[in-house]
Amino acid sequence: MSLVDEAAPDFELESTAGGTVRLSETLTEGPSVVVLFRGTWCSFCAEQLQTFSALAYDMHRHQGIDVLPVTNVPVSELTEYRDLYDLRLQLLSDPGFEISRKYTEITEHPDHGEHTRAGTFVVDPEGIVRYEHVSEHSADRTYANFVRYFVKRDYEDRYFDRV
DSSP states (O other): OOOTTSBOOOOEEEETTSSEEEHHHHTTSSOEEEEEOOOTTOHHHHHHHHHHHHHHHHHHHHHOOEEEEEESSOHHHHHHHHHHTTOOSOOEEOTTOTTHHHHSOEEEETTTEEEEOOEEEEEOTTSBEEEEEEOSSTTOOOOHHHHHHHHHTTSOOTTTOOO
16 A cells, blocks of 8 residues: 555644644645654664654754654653654654554564554655655665655655655
8 A cells, every 4th residue: 555646644643742743734834754663672763763863953944844753652651762862853652553554554573562564754745645665674764864855856756766
């Protein structure tokens, strides 16, 4: 199931910054990137989130891009994870996979139970998914620099043809 060129499923999730975040409200200033990550136990997720954390301020200031990382972990645990990795991002909690299931599938890890399949979705200001990458392998990720490039090029991937 691909969401490219489809309306992104809207959501409102609890945030580590306090309160909730609604996708549709973030789109008023520009595009958003929804990053579904497997959990606090995933080192590949931490690496991916660190690239977005390092560039999130610049992405928002210069391109209006909001970064919205989502996982099924409760906010209290996500706050500890955010602080442990010094992430300068709000993390969003989807404890029952309600939103995650609308974007990707739920899989089983032998040591960590159910988790979201990692995925990155770029949503334009009109709420349309312009880019989707769902990981087939746990180390297969989209990083922040590619998202910056993709949005800057008017949602075209001129070099890698991944859209």
